[in-house]
Structure formats: C-alpha cells, structure tokens
Amino acid sequence: MHRSSVFGMIPLLLLLAAGSASAHAFLDHAEPRVGNKVATAPREVTLWFTQKLEPAFSGMTVTDPSGQRVDTGKTRVSGNQMSVSLRAGGNGTYHVTWHVLSVDTHTTDGNFTFQVGQ
Amino acid sequence: MDWFGSGISVALVAVRAIHFAASALTTGTLIFRAVVVKPALRSEPTTAKLLRTQTLGIEWTGLAITVASGVIWLLLEAASMSGLPIGEAMTSSVVSTVSSQTQFGQVSEIRLVLAIILAACLAYHRLPLADWLALPAALGLTAAIAWTGHAGSTPGETGALHLCADALHLIGAAAWIGGLVPLIFLLAAVRRYHAIAWAALARDAAMRFSALGVASVTTLLATGIVNAWILVGSFRALAVTEYGRLLMLKLVVFAVMLVLAAVNRFWLTPRLVVASGDERRLEALRQLTRNSVIEVALGFSIFAIVGLLGTLHPAIHMVEG
Numbered sequence: 538m539h540r541s542s543v544f545g546m547i548p549l550l551l552l553l554a555a556g557s558a559s560a561h562a563f564l565d566h567a568e569p570r571v572g573n574k575v576a577t578a579p580r581e582v583t584l585w586f587t588q589k590l591e592p593a594f595s596g597m598t599v600t601d602p603s604g605q606r607v608d609t610g611k612t613r614v615s616g617n618q619m620s621v622s623l624r625a626g627g628n629g630t631y632h633v634t635w636h637v638l639s640v641d642t643h644t645t646d647g648n649f650t651f652q653v654g655q
Numbered sequence: 656m657d658w659f660g661s662g663i664s665v666a667l668v669a670v671r672a673i674h675f676a677a678s679a680l681t682t683g684t685l686i687f688r689a690v691v692v693k694p695a696l697r698s699e700p701t702t703a704k705l706l707r708t709q710t711l712g713i714e715w716t717g718l719a720i721t722v723a724s725g726v727i728w729l730l731l732e733a734a735s736m737s738g739l740p741i742g743e744a745m746t747s748s749v750v751s752t753v754s755s756q757t758q759f760g761q762v763s764e765i766r767l768v769l770a771i772i773l774a775a776c777l778a779y780h781r782l783p784l785a786d787w788l789a790l791p792a793a794l795g796l797t798a799a800i801a802w803t804g805h806a807g808s809t810p811g812e813t814g815a816l817h818l819c820a821d822a823l824h825l826i827g828a829a830a831w832i833g834g835l836v837p838l839i840f841l842l843a844a845v846r847r848y849h850a851i852a853w854a855a856l857a858r859d860a861a862m863r864f865s866a867l868g869v870a871s872v873t874t875l876l877a878t879g880i881v882n883a884w885i886l887v888g889s890f891r892a893l894a895v896t897e898y899g900r901l902l903m904l905k906l907v908v909f910a911v912m913l914v915l916a917a918v919n920r921f922w923l924t925p926r927l928v929v930a931s932g933d934e935r936r937l938e939a940l941r942q943l944t945r946n947s948v949i950e951v952a953l954g955f956s957i958f959a960i961v962g963l964l965g966t967l968h969p970a971i972h973m974v975e976g
C-alpha cells in the first residue's frame with residue numbers, strides 16, 4: 538500500500554466522526570415499563586441502561602398529569618441503574634425525562650411516558 | 656446537524672488518536688529497551704550508551720505528547736460531558752467535578768501520577784531503581800486507558816473480563832507499534848555506522864523484535880476476539896453497523912501489517928547476516944527500515960480508527976436480538 542493513501546485515510550475517518558458520534562448508554566428497560574399502564578401511582582421510577590453510569594452527570598425528572606414535578610430531585614445511581622423516589626400523584630399520564638453520562642464518557646438523553654389508573 | 660457538537664467530537668477523535676499513539680510510543684520504547692536492546696547489548700557498553708541516548712529521546716518525546724494530549728482530552732471531555740462551550744467548561748467547576756467524580760477523571764488522575772513517576776524515572780535513569788521502575792510505570796500508563804473506554808462501562812462480570820482483555824490489547828499494541836519506532840532508529844544508526852559489528856546487532860535486534868512481535872500479535876488476536884465478542888456479538892452486527900465496518904477496516908490494516916512483519920522476519924532479517932556481503936546486506940537493511948516505517952504509518956492509522964471507534968455506539972447495541 539502506498540504511504541500517502543494511508544495518511545489520506547485519516548481525514549476521511551475524522552469526517553465520518555462528525556456525522557455520527559453522539560450518544561452511548563441506551564435505556565434498556567424501566568419500571569414502570571415504558572408506555573405501560575399501572576393501577577396505582579408508583580413510589581419510585583427505576584431505569585436500567587446498557588452501560589454503567591456516572592452519578593455526577595446523570596439524572597431524571599418525573600412530572601404528573603398536571604405537569605407538576607413529583608420526583609424528590611435526588612436521583613440515585615448504582616452501576617447501570619438509576620432511580621428516583623416519587624411523591625404521591627393522581628391518575629393520568631406521567632412523563633419521565635432522563636439524561637445520563639455513561640462511564641465511557643458519552644451523554645444520552647430521552648423521555649417516555651407511563652399511565653396511572655384504570 | 657449540530658456543528659458545534661461535531662466540532663468537539665472531531666477534536667475528541669483526533670486527540671484520542673494522538674494520545675493512544677503517544678502512549679504506545681512511550682510504553683513500546685520502554686518494552687523494546689527491556690526485551691530487545693538490553694539483552695542484545697549486554698557485552699557492548701559503548702554501543703549501549705549510544706542507543707540509550709536515542710531511546711531516552713523517544714521516551715521523553717512520547718511522554719510529553721502523552722501528557723499534553725491527555726490534558727486536552729480531559730478538557731474536551733469536560734465540555735462534552737457538561738454540554739457547556741469549551742471556554743466555560745474550563746473556567747467553571749466542571750473540570751474539577753469531571754476529575755474527581757467520574758471514572759474517566761479519576762483514571763486520568765491516576766495516569767497523570769504514573770506519567771510523573773515515569774518522568775522522574777527517565778530523569779534519574781542512571782539509578783538502578785529508577786531504571787527498573789520506568790517499565791511498570793509505563794505499562795500502567797497505557798493499560799489504564801482501558802478504564803476510560805467501552806471496557807470500563809461494561810456491567811457485571813463480563814466487565815472485568817472486558818477490562819483485562821482491553822488492558823492486554825493496549826499493551827500488545829504498544830509493544831508492536833510503539834516498539835517499531837526505536838527499531839527504525841536503531842536500523843538507521845546501523846546504516847550510519849556501516850560496520851560489521853553493527854550489522855550483527857541489527858540482525859540480533861530484528862530477531863528479538865520479531866519474537867516480541869509474535870507475542871504481541873498473539874495477545875492482540877486473543878484479546879481482540881474477546882473485545883469483539885462483547886462489543887459486536889455477531890457477524891451480522893459486524894457487517895451492518897458503522898462500528899462493525901470500521902472494525903473490519905481496522906482488521907484489514909492489521910492484516911497488511913502482519914504481511915509486512917512476515918516479510919521482515921522471514922525474508923529480510925536472514926539477509927542481514929555478515930556473510931551475505933556488504934551490498935546485499937545494506938539493501939536488506941534499507942528495505943527492512945522502509946517496511947518498518949510503513950508498518951508504523953499503518954499502526955498510527957489504526958490508532959485513528961480506534962480514536963473513532965471509542966466514540967461510536969458498540970455494534971451489539973445497534974442490532975436487534
């Protein structure tokens with residue numbers, strides 16, 4: 538292989554990076570489950586990710602059907618798991634918004650809803 | 656597309672590639688000194704002294720680039736993790752939070768301590784203790800990179816296996832690609848001095864280096880398979896994801912390097928024997944040097960690929976089932 542073609546590859550690779558690199562730890566599953574219906578308002582929301590998380594840069598907020606925050610604001614992170622306790626809320630659609638930094642230094646964010654009530 | 660965000664990611668890929676290459680250069684040169692130069696020159700103190708100055712120069716250069724690129728990497732990560740512009744991320748408390756509270760930051764701090772120990776060892780290399788301590792410090796400096804990447808975030812028992820494999824993979828890559836640089840310098844010195852004794856030295860060094868190369872390649876293959884099993888998981892993922900395709904490109908470059916290494920070992924090194932005559936010996940030496948330079952260039956392009964791979968989603972998370 539000609540040497541200049543080897544060096545020529547490097548800018549190409551850097552260009553590739555611009556289009557793609559963004560996020561890493563994906564939401565594996567959650568409790569209450571994403572989009573599911575539960576009978577009574579849960580005491581806490583727990584999220585499991587595909588990779589281990591950094592507590593300093595990870596967190597989530599939960600709002601009740603009226604748009605009021607019902608999470609206590611203290612997110613607990615342990616390994617690839619993140620949870621937050623909830624205050625009591627009414628029936629309807631709850632919104633969970635999360636952002637995490639995985640241990641391999643990549644940030645991801647996302648949101649989902651779950652339903653409370655019959 | 657978020658152009659500012661991608662600016663940071665391009666810079667991150669570049670700084671990671673430079674950092675990996677410089678760490679490999681530093682550690683590989685120390686490995687080269689321990690397994691190639693020292694045994695080959697046990698009975699020749701004058702030549703040993705001359706080559707010591709040369710390898711020390713490479714070690715200092717590698718270490719300086721490692722530390723400088725490591726600091727820039729930390730600052731870029733602080734900006735990326737916090738989502739702040741790089742100027743703000745540097746002045747605020749973000750850098751200290753990243754350094755003290757994230758795994759990346761803590762590993763960076765440990766690596767900085769190892770870099771300082773290594774610098775002290777190089778500065779006082781005439782003391783036997785310092786001379787002995789330099790290699791383990793350098794091995795730690797390179798192996799610890801494993802904790803900053805994908806391997807560091809794999810949960811559970813698989814995580815421990817992934818870390819071991821990745822740390823060994825890094826050492827293997829450093830020994831081969833990093834070790835080629837002092838070999839090239841040694842071969843250049845041989846061409847300059849153009850004496851019979853030096854030709855014997857070149858052959859001895861090349862033989863010892865290929866033994867080291869075989870050990871490195873075996874380690875790289877075994878640990879590479881473990882890493883790929885964890886991060887890619889299937890041949891389909893290798894074929895359909897960006898991560899998988901880039902990994903295949905890396906394997907192609909690796910294969911070309913292997914061919915060059917085989918030519919060096921089985922074709923050129925045997926022709927360095929004194930009996931083969933001045934002209935043929937010099938020609939073999941010239942080709943050996945040229946092939947090694949191409950191998951280093953290919954090795955550095957692998958570091959560029961690795962710089963990029965670390966910023967991508969591992970293939971295993973991108974395909975269903």
